[in-house]
Amino acid sequence: MTNTLLHQLAVKAGNRLREERLLLATAESCTGGMVAAAMTDISGSSNWFERGFVTYSNQAKIDMIGVPAELIDKHGAVSEQVARAMAEGALRNSRAQLSLAITGVAGPGGGTAEKPVGMVCFAWTNRLTTVVETQHFKGDRAQVRNQAAQHALRGLLKLIDTAEA
DSSP states (O other), X not given: OOOHHHHHHHHHHHHHHHHHTOOEEEEESTTTTHHXXXXXXXXXXXXXXXXXXXXXXXXXXXXXXXXXXXXXXHHOSSSHHHHHHHHHHHHHTSSOSEEEEXXXXXXXXXXXXXXXXXXXXXXXXOSSOEEEEEEEOOSSHHHHHHHHHHHHHHHHHHHHHHHHO
């Protein structure tokens, strides 16, 4: 694993998932499966990583995890509403108890004034609670994607700790 911080976060998240006997599903767009790859780089991850969806295109979001086309039309693929639908769809289409979703503009192109390069929307859900958030990352495409994957795992750790409280 080339990204040491991402690997460390994945190990920490994996340990917490194992301790709590929880399964994780991911739905990733701009990160293209980076979180799933980081998780499955860890030996024994089949005990807590259930599945990952790479829903890069709008059609994949609709077909694979049931994001309503109207939601994408109304808010755009990069929106908290679509991130929420992605996380909830990943959960619905898996045996997992937790999921995370990432959708954003990694660049260098594709940004607009409303949704600039580096804008990434996240969602985490555990069937009872869904948390959504938008972050703006700086850097090139690789840096934005790495920061997004790391942030997604930090949010997952928070969700696990919150659910246990």
